[in-house]
Every structure is written in structure tokens, then in C-alpha cells.
Amino acid sequence: MAILFMDGFEGGLQTDRWSSWLGGPTVSSSYGRYGSLGLRAGDAWSDYMWKTVTLVDDTLAYSFAINIQTIGDNDSFLRDAFGSGKSLVWLTGNEIGITNTPSSYQSTNGGFPLSSWHWVEVEVYFHASAGTTKVWLNGTLVIDESALNTGTRPSTAGAILGGTQVSHINDGWYDDYVISDGAGTYNATRPLGDSVIRALVPDGNGNSSDLLGSDADSTDNYLLVDEIPEPDTADYVGSATEGDKDLYTLGALPSATAAILAVQVEQYSQKTDAGSKYARTVVRTGAVDYPQTSIALPASWAHAQTLLEENPGTTSAWTPTEVNALEAGFEVRDS
Secondary structure, three states: OOEEEEEOOOOOOOHHHOOEEEOOOEEEHHHOOOOOOEEEEOOOOOEEEEEEEEOOOOEEEEEEEEEEEEEOOOOOOEEOEOEOOOOEEEOOOOOEEEEEEOOEEEEOOOOOOOOOOEEEEEEEEOOOOOEEEEEEEOOEEEEEEEEEOOOOOOOEEEEEEEEOOHHHOEEEEEEEEEEEEOOOOOOOOOOOOOOOOOOOOEEEEEEEEOOEEOOOOOOOHHHHOOOOOOOOOOOOEEOOOOOOEEEEEEOOOOOOOOOOOOEEEEEEEOOOOOOOOEEEEEEEEOOEEEEOOOEEOOOOOEEEEEEEOOEOOOOEOOOHHHHHOOEEEEEEEOO
16 A cells, blocks of 8 residues: 555544644635635644554655645744654745754755645655655655665654644645555555545445434435535434445546545444444445455544555556446444
8 A cells, every 4th residue: 555544624624533633723615725625733832633654665755735824934834754853844935845854954945935725745765874855846846865864764654734832833724635655556656746635425325225324214324424524423324233234326526537546435433332343344336345344333433444546346546437436335244
């Protein structure tokens, strides 16, 4: 797998999808691109979102859209990205830069004006003497450093969107955020190119309608799981029977969609009994169901994601036509 995490904030402020958060990050269409939802963070001290990922490859990258409204001196909008002291930073003026060690720094020497959307991709290769750092700004490679001591690959790495120090206060808007590595067949090399994460909401019944809805029937269950941006737990579907499954048709992609990086199935669920219970997402493509890995259900509502970079039916990258014909849902499991 190359994509480790992605969030387009279309589901609202799903803080449990992130490792931690503090202060008042907010999600609104005022902070997103192309009329979609986006995240605002860092406009006050200790106002941030923090995501930690487990690393299995020596290359790590962050790709995202950002619109900085106001900035402080020597300020950063993506910190602790590559371990302590290794951060993508914003400096006074209109430049973007990256630190490789606490004392080693490269910058673009301009080209990053405020109050404008920019597509940024940052990549680091961990190595004691042959490390590299690269930064693409709006599709142009603006930093390309090699023969660096970027350290050995840590077991985990994180990214803080926003600020945790008084000197790191800024007003940043974020959208279409992706963390990836250099492993696997898909999306393993940068730049990914300007990418948009879109939510396709259930809009009809699929091939299976086994679960019982909160309306006491199994008719038109998709109407109980189609809320955007935030889920409404007043209506839901569920079952205690292993193998019960619901599938739903989904809304269409924008007509201009050219390529698909990945499909991510979102699950918002809980168990209501005292024992262990599981569920697994299911995608249906080419008239065949493809169950994914079982997920243990928590005692209270929580998000979980299943990310597929290839169509399991074709074992190739998804096409827009395949995604538009896709059905998705989940199945109740005992283990």
C-alpha cells in the first residue's frame, strides 16, 4: 500500500479519524476548495489536528491543498512530519521550506502568496547519508535535496495541521489531505498531482438488504445511512445475525474525473450487546461481492475506514466507470 491515510473532510470534523486534536479546528465549505468542505486549524494557540501513521517503507510523503490566510514569523503549518525537528515550515515572506535536521533548511525563495490555494507535496527518504527531501508546489519541483542525513526511518511519523506553540499561530485552511509511502504498486511515487477527495453518498438499494433499519423494516435502508456531512445516529441499520449484509448504490463522480487514486469505504458503527461483535465492509463490482477484513465494533459510535487502491475484481487501478457502478456496504460478523 502506498496511501496510508486520506481525508477530504467531506464527512465533517471526524476527529476520531485523527490520532488527536485540540482547540477548535472547524470544518466548513468556507474553508474548502471547489465548494467542498475543508478544515480550518491553527488560527489560535494549541488549535490543531494530529495524525500518526505506522511506517513500513523508507519513503514518506504528504500531499494536500492549503490556503494560508494569516501567518506569524517563522511559522509552520505542517510540523513533526518526519520526527522531532523535521518539519515542513512557512517562513516570513512568501516562501515554503523543509528542515532535514534541526539546523539544516532549504526553501523555495518565494512563490507562496497568502490567501490563495496551493497544492503541496512533500517527500522524504530516510537515510543516514543518502537521504533526500523534495517539495512540489503547484506541480513544480521547488526543493530537491540529496546526500542528506535524514536519519533512520522511525516506526511512526506524524503531521500536525495547525499550531501548538504561541509562535506558531496561523490561520490555515486545508483540504484533500493524503499521507503515502513508497511501498506497493499504486501511488508509490510522487508527485501524485493535484487530487480531490470526494464523498459518494448512498443513493439507492444495492444487491443485498438484510439489515433491519431503525424504522423497523429493511426497505430502502440507504435512506438511514446517507447523512452528510455528519452521521445522524437517530436512524441506522443493524443486525445480530452473522452474514447479514447491506449494500448500497452510490452517487456519481464529477464528470471531469480522469483517474482514481483509491476508493475508501467509510464505516460508522457500534455494538449494542455485551459480547464481541464485528463487521466488515463489502464492495460489489462486476456483479461480485468482495468482503474486506473484519473490524471489531466498539461500544460507542466510531469511524473506521477500508482503503482499496485497486479494484479487487480486476486487480488493477480503479476506473471512473467502475467506481460509478460500485456498490458498497457492510456485513455483520461474529469474528
